[in-house]
Amino acid sequence: MKAEIISVGTELLLGEIVDTSTPFIAQHLADLGIDVYYEATVGDNRKRLTEAIRQAEQRSDLVVLTGGLGPTEDDLTKTLLAELLDRQLVTDGPAQAKLDEFYTATGKPKPTHADLMSQFIAGADVLPNQVGFAVGMFLTTENCNYLVLPGPPAELQPMFEQEAEPRLVQLVTGKPVISSRVLRFFGIGEPALEDRLRTLITNQTNPTLATYAKRNEVTLRITASGNDAAEVAKQLQTAIDAVLARVGTYFYGYGDDNSLEQVVVGLLRQRQLTITAAESLTGGLFQSTLANVPGVSAVFAGGFVTYSATTKEQLVQVPATTIAANGVVSKETATAMAQGAQRQLHTDLAVAFTGVAGPGGADGHPAGDFWVALALPNGTVQTKQVRFARDRNLVRDYAVKTGLKMIYDQLAR
Amino acid sequence: MKAEIISVGTELLLGEIVDTSTPFIAQHLADLGIDVYYEATVGDNRKRLTEAIRQAEQRSDLVVLTGGLGPTEDDLTKTLLAELLDRQLVTDGPAQAKLDEFYTATGKPKPTHADLMSQFIAGADVLPNQVGFAVGMFLTTENCNYLVLPGPPAELQPMFEQEAEPRLVQLVTGKPVISSRVLRFFGIGEPALEDRLRTLITNQTNPTLATYAKRNEVTLRITASGNDAAEVAKQLQTAIDAVLARVGTYFYGYGDDNSLEQVVVGLLRQRQLTITAAESLTGGLFQSTLANVPGVSAVFAGGFVTYSATTKEQLVQVPATTIAANGVVSKETATAMAQGAQRQLHTDLAVAFTGVAGPGGADGHPAGDFWVALALPNGTVQTKQVRFARDRNLVRDYAVKTGLKMIYDQLAR
Structure with missing residues (x-):
């Protein structure tokens, strides 16, 4: 499966923000065995975003759009994609209720385009936003699959992990359940860790193991997929045991947000x-x-x-x-x-x-x-x-x- | 003038490295008044890099390529661009001497493709690399301008500022000399700083003023261009004086790499x-x-x-x-x-x-x-x-x- 990531936003294009959402998505797609061949950044511009989407649809099976879901007139990702697919935007009830509650509770005036944040393209799965208000979408058409995500990493990351990843796993493997665990190591470099885990990394496709070099430490992400939670949990535990048997001396904890x-x-x-x-x-x-x-x-x-x-x-x-x-x-x-x-x-x-x-x-x-x-x-x-x-x-x-x-x-x- | 940035490297595409070079280039191009409309990331792949370059040439006046200048077989930016332009690669004497000296001095075996780092496309200006070995290039053809830079920020940033920027200024303004100064502030937020400098920011096109929010501080880059160094220095000093008269209480020093x-x-x-x-x-x-x-x-x-x-x-x-x-x-x-x-x-x-x-x-x-x-x-x-x-x-x-x-x-x- 071939994927392409399009990040949308003039502030990204001008380099005012460093784009960490695209690398985050790319890493996770790679973990799932999805090939990312192209990444593009475009500003908040109808013509150029249209071009980028049209080109991506032609050459990729999955188009991931990130950014441009906010409440201002500049945020055009959803409306434009709906037009290109010739579908209606419809309101997600729970998201709209959450939005209305916020403006009632704070007494702030609701911006003109705020309701757009709780709308989705007809036929798409709504991906709820735990952190902000803009809902994401996962949509499969005859020609292509679309994943639409908010730009800010704090909103995107939980939505990707909790809502998007399970749908992508189903798309790729036909297996409905995926889970991953991050192990943290200090005192061993990334190349040495990879060497010590070589047989585990090269011989297995499920679970997959991927190492990441951090500041003076290394993390290892183990990702397993299967038919039910128990099967996946068992696969993960077996892999963790095998890893710790080899490099347990350097291990100190679990989790992406953890620290020594x-x-x-x-x-x-x-x-x-x-x-x-x-x-x-x-x-x-x-x-x-x-x-x-x-x-x-x-x-x-x-x-x-x-x-x-x-x-x-x-x-x-x-x-x-x-x-x-x-x-x-x-x-x-x-x-x-x-x-x-x-x-x-x-x-x-x-x-x-x-x-x-x-x-x-x-x-x-x-x-x-x-x-x-x-x-x-x-x-x-x-x-x-x-x-x-x-x-x-x-x-x-x-x-x-x-x-x-x-x-x-x-x-x- | 319309520009497009293509960053080349599978490790970028897969999200293993966050791309900070593209935002760096984009910021500097924006400072020069060059419009960046597209940014793309492609892996170390002939077909897809060819596609990206061909598309960029058609829609942009300046194509900036970053990455893929190293000594391995994967590094194909230079050879591919030379092929697409139907030009020869020739050796830059000083760069080749520096490379040979290094391998003689360290006694390390020279990798098969190392000499590619000191080669450039016939007709291009060579941009020397102060930090590493791969030379950059600036090339103007009938159809387009090409700026080719190394990927690692430590090599790219000095090359951009010292070698590329003067050539881009000439291209854009016809004025040969550009210089910029960074002022650092603590105790005032970016919006407040912009407000206080509003008349300076909106009324001037030379020098230009751009603010950047950092962790709990703000920097201001003032960029001036002119016909000679004395003219530019005078413009900069006048702008600095005007800025300090307004927000001098928050100022503590100059320079991108400085700190309190x-x-x-x-x-x-x-x-x-x-x-x-x-x-x-x-x-x-x-x-x-x-x-x-x-x-x-x-x-x-x-x-x-x-x-x-x-x-x-x-x-x-x-x-x-x-x-x-x-x-x-x-x-x-x-x-x-x-x-x-x-x-x-x-x-x-x-x-x-x-x-x-x-x-x-x-x-x-x-x-x-x-x-x-x-x-x-x-x-x-x-x-x-x-x-x-x-x-x-x-x-x-x-x-x-x-x-x-x-x-x-x-x-x-």
Whole structure:
């Protein structure tokens, strides 16, 4: 099956917005085994949008339109497609009720073209919008299939995953149920992860496995289709077990919106363990990353940024002799920093970071060299040395994630 | 003049990479007054790339091709365009020498198709690549103009700005010199900035002014063209003066790659002033943002994350009575935090943040309410109250930037 994605909007065409919806759709279509051969962006212009749709219908089996579903006169995707297909627009009752309620509740005047958002082309499946007001559509004619989606990623993504994907799976496989699971990994690169999963990736068509490189981590999406939910769930679990048997050491959680800090704060709260940090290399980034997570104050009261040798001594009592004997970037200094922070704030855990962010080496260490120390409730300290020769901010991010993964490994096993 | 952008690459088509090069080109073309009507993405495929180029030539005056200039067999943009135009590929001497030197110096084996990177279509202007090896091209035929650029943003952006833009300006205006300047603002939104600059934006065609919303800040690009560098420089300066007369209070620096933290660390180093912080709301983000800047250790030795009331008392000696009388989110607590941090580390300046990041209010304050305090060398403390009802991480980022801007305003005036 051949597909084409047309994104509609002058603000996209002029580069005022970077289009992340098209790559999102393209990735998901690829996962479903649908070949995307063309992508086009057109402005809010009748003539050029007509051209793009006509051309797409001729050469593709599935035309995905995204954008141009809003309440202004510029938003012409639906009305134009209805004209081209010579069909009527009809109102979706639930969507119209939701829209009317909103304007009644807020007392705002309803824009002239607002009702267009709750209309759909006669004969199409309505795809409800969980986030906004504009409904999407899935429509099959004699010549072609059309999927019409809103432009904003926050509206498009849930509509695609919950409403469009099941219909596309049916279209492609004849199998009615699809489900996918995202696994998250830290400490292994995308090529290495693919290598370790090579036999799983190449030998299977259902489920399919696809890896994605993120900032200093990798995600794996496993997608299965089948005749019922139980069958699909079983396929997914079998695949997950096979993956974790190979690369489980690097795994830390599930889900596209998940993060190491969310998982770690969740574990700390569940175990009722408090934490602090003494940060040199990372300059506050570890603590600030923890503070990304709402509710972190239950386990985190504060900590130290000890950027210089002096503050290491003054704030977390690293002995000057330890630094003199071993240098600032050393196992011994990292250990003393973690123990000092733990002692100062009477926490269960304490993490310390010391190293060279770069650019350029320091104290006889190349940029990207660092130590992480994790002081545990029983008084022992775990340490880890890492050499990660990348740019300054990638090094600091990698250090923070190394610390989080050390905590995860302690608490999750 | 009508333009069309074709981006080439299977990894773009499948959504494995988000295409930021096309929006970059589109923005710059719009700045030059060139109308972009179509954008297309095609994979590394002869037939479909041929189709896309043929169609673009027919309906546009300028065809911009990006991507597919690399050293692998898949990279076919140059060879295919040469075939379609019925012209030869010839070698650019300097580019070939640079390529050969690299393989000699590193001892790596040269890939079979590597030399293609230093070739160009006979009759084209060669656009040198400052970052990588693949040269770009600008070519005018009887029917159309072609601009061929590498795909990776790091290679494309300098080539576009330094090599392509002057040629496009000549093409459009007949004027040979173009120059632009980016001004950065914090504390004013994009719509408000546009309103304040309305007469400048609407009444002028040379220079042109364009605003861009960034994360919690706004940039303004002023672009002027003329017959020589002195004329253009004078036009730019006149426009900059007019802009700063209207919105100078929000201005903090020039340049696309600049940031508040770079400007502030630069000023601190120049004035030889040291700084520390006590962070509640921001949880270490202010210090970690300072630490983004190489060389910050000359002015920043460390500081405190004081997330709970207890650590405010223990680490920076906020009197318990101050918190009891005024609450954690108060001018008095922020002031005591800044003074305590300054006293502890004997710095010239100290910043403190306290507030409610959200979601949900706390201590009788809604999410997004915060105080920033800045302790100065003369013993006085400046404070600022902000209400910024956005999501948690935007609030924290906005607080950090508020603190940086307070320091900038102290040091730059």
